[in-house]
Amino acid sequence: MTEDTIRIEVTDGAAIPREKDKGLLSAWRLSFFGALAVIAYLLITRPDPYLRVLKFVPDGILVTFEVTVSAIFFALILGLITGLGRISQNKYVNLVASTYVEVVRGIPLLVQLFYVYYALGRFVNVPHMIAAVTAMSVCYGAYMGEVFRAGIMSISKGQTEAARSLGFNRGQTMFLVILPQAWRTILPPVGNEFIALLKDTSLVSILAVADILRRGREFASESFYYFETYTMIALIYLVITLILSKGVSHMEKRLSHYV
Amino acid sequence: MSDAPIITIRNIYKFFGPLKALDNVTLDIRSGEKVVIIGPSGSGKSTLLRSINRLEEIDQGSIVVDGFDLNDRTNDINAIRQELGMVFQSFNLFPHKTVLENLTLAPIKLKKIPKAEAEATAMKLLDRVGIKEKATVYPSRLSGGQQQRVAIARALAMNPKIMLFDEPTSALDPEMIGEVLDVMKSLARDGMTMVVVTHEMGFAREVADRVIFMDAGQIIESGTPEHFFKAPEHDRTKLFLSQIL
Ligand SMILES: Nc1ncnc2c1ncn2[C@@H]1O[C@H](COP(=O)(O)OP(=O)(O)OP(=O)(O)O)[C@@H](O)[C@H]1O
Ligand SMILES: [Mg+2]
Numbered sequence: 001m002t003e004d005t006i007r008i009e010v011t012d013g014a015a016i017p018r019e020k021d022k023g024l025l026s027a028w029r030l031s032f033f034g035a036l037a038v039i040a041y042l043l044i045t046r047p048d049p050y051l052r053v054l055k056f057v058p059d060g061i062l063v064t065f066e067v068t069v070s071a072i073f074f075a076l077i078l079g080l081i082t083g084l085g086r087i088s089q090n091k092y093v094n095l096v097a098s099t100y101v102e103v104v105r106g107i108p109l110l111v112q113l114f115y116v117y118y119a120l121g122r123f124v125n126v127p128h129m130i131a132a133v134t135a136m137s138v139c140y141g142a143y144m145g146e147v148f149r150a151g152i153m154s155i156s157k158g159q160t161e162a163a164r165s166l167g168f169n170r171g172q173t174m175f176l177v178i179l180p181q182a183w184r185t186i187l188p189p190v191g192n193e194f195i196a197l198l199k200d201t202s203l204v205s206i207l208a209v210a211d212i213l214r215r216g217r218e219f220a221s222e223s224f225y226y227f228e229t230y231t232m233i234a235l236i237y238l239v240i241t242l243i244l245s246k247g248v249s250h251m252e253k254r255l256s257h258y259v
Numbered sequence: 260m261s262d263a264p265i266i267t268i269r270n271i272y273k274f275f276g277p278l279k280a281l282d283n284v285t286l287d288i289r290s291g292e293k294v295v296i297i298g299p300s301g302s303g304k305s306t307l308l309r310s311i312n313r314l315e316e317i318d319q320g321s322i323v324v325d326g327f328d329l330n331d332r333t334n335d336i337n338a339i340r341q342e343l344g345m346v347f348q349s350f351n352l353f354p355h356k357t358v359l360e361n362l363t364l365a366p367i368k369l370k371k372i373p374k375a376e377a378e379a380t381a382m383k384l385l386d387r388v389g390i391k392e393k394a395t396v397y398p399s400r401l402s403g404g405q406q407q408r409v410a411i412a413r414a415l416a417m418n419p420k421i422m423l424f425d426e427p428t429s430a431l432d433p434e435m436i437g438e439v440l441d442v443m444k445s446l447a448r449d450g451m452t453m454v455v456v457t458h459e460m461g462f463a464r465e466v467a468d469r470v471i472f473m474d475a476g477q478i479i480e481s482g483t484p485e486h487f488f489k490a491p492e493h494d495r496t497k498l499f500l501s502q503i504l
Contacts, residue, residue: 167337
């Protein structure tokens with residue numbers, strides 16, 4: 001990525017429906033209402049096992065959201081620090097931040113999850129949930145770092161110069177002038193990362209965190225309704241991410257212009 | 260106008276890679292003096308102006324502003340910059356703040372002036388630049404000329420001793436240039452020390468105590484507007500003036 005083309009990389013969120021994009025908009029409608037229709041149809045025609053699955057997983061939905069929200073919170077903090085590090089003029093700070101991004105991006109999230117759990121586990125007994133949130137935060141912190149960096153760099157140099165010439169120091173300039181403008185650029189990709197993260201939390205089920213997927217597996221292995229259970233799980237994920245992607249698209253629209 | 264220089268620039272050099280943007284520039288500016296810098300594109304006018312508040316760091320030489328040596332790292336550059344208002348070609352208002360907030364942000368955060376007082380001062384300044392009625396709108400709602408007048412007022416809100424202008428009217432539609440120059444002229448009449456990079460020769464003639472012609476990073480010629488526009492000495496100055504007038 002060259003320094004003058006400001007582009008915020010989309011990792012693995014969801015297709016965000018934008019107004020210009022009529023095709024996607026109707027694809028969104030089709031998927032969303034289609035999913036709802038299929039769910040309704042299955043519940044009505046075969047309440048056993050579909051209704052039983054649906055009653056079994058809600059605690060899992062809650063856990064999925066818990067992991068997602070806590071991980072995004074820490075990832076935002078890490079991301080801000082990393083983004084600032086990546087644009088720092090201090091070459092050591094810069095190197096540390098860039099290396100973190102490089103390393104984290106080079107390791108699959110699933111491996112990071114195991115790694116944090118078992119590596120930390122050698123020294124302390126980490127609860128699964130904490131290990132999961134830690135690994136996801138560290139991983140997404142690196143992505144967020146890039147989002148923050150791009151967002152900060154999207155603000156014209158003139159803004160920094162105007163603030164500095166008034167007498168603001170670097171930190172004041174960043175927090176009073178640059179970041180309050182950059183969040184308009186930052187928020188939509190953060191929303192997108194949120195969706196990506198939510199989907200990736202399905203990986204934490206492997207650490208026995210009782211998220212949606214884990215709850216589904218528990219149900220399936222007791223009832224042997226594997227196909228039916230995973231159909232329902234897939235539909236639940238789909239509906240959640242479609243709702244969230246709609247939210248992100250609304251946010252993008254509202255943020256796209258100044259008052 | 261007092262005789263003691265408020266800005267002392269001694270033998271400064273500035274390089275951008277192999278390019279010598281400032282080449283042994285020496286210049287004194289007295290308190291209350293109005294200096295207009297002219298010269299062709301790329302001659303180093305902005306670089307000179309920006310090195311006065313250290314937006315560009317010089318590679319050699321010294322600049323002393325109001326007794327503070329810019330090379331001396333024990334001096335707080337942020338405090339020195341509060342004495343130096345700067346107006347940019349591209350206005351650079353803060354788009355996420357209203358006009359009034361643009362003016363009060365620095366006084367409140369840096370000078371710890373109570374909000375009500377900062378706002379009262381800001382309203383006076385907005386009145387002075389003729390756009391009091393726009394206090395509550397966002398900069399994007401203003402014309403270029405209005406934005407630049409707000410930018411001048413924003414700089415004045417810190418009560419600086421010196422004002423630096425880098426081509427303040429170059430980005431404006433012709434019909435808006437006058438309103439900005441009028442504000443600058445009134446500032447000049449009030450005795451502000453001003454360093455102005457501009458192509459507005461009418462302004463130079465009317466306001467400048469001294470005109471400085473730069474080319475290739477050097478000050479080629481310096482003198483009163485009369486000297487400049489009637490009898491410039493150097494060929495490069497003559498050529499430049501013949502092209503621009
Ligand atoms: N940040 C920079 N990096 C590299 N070169 C630069 C930089 N800033 C200025 N220069 C170069 O230094 C020289 C002097 O530039 P400067 O902006 O001071 O000229 P100027 O007289 O203000 O020109 P203009 O009338 O076009 O604004 C030019 O050749 C310019 O390309
Ligand atoms: Mg210039």
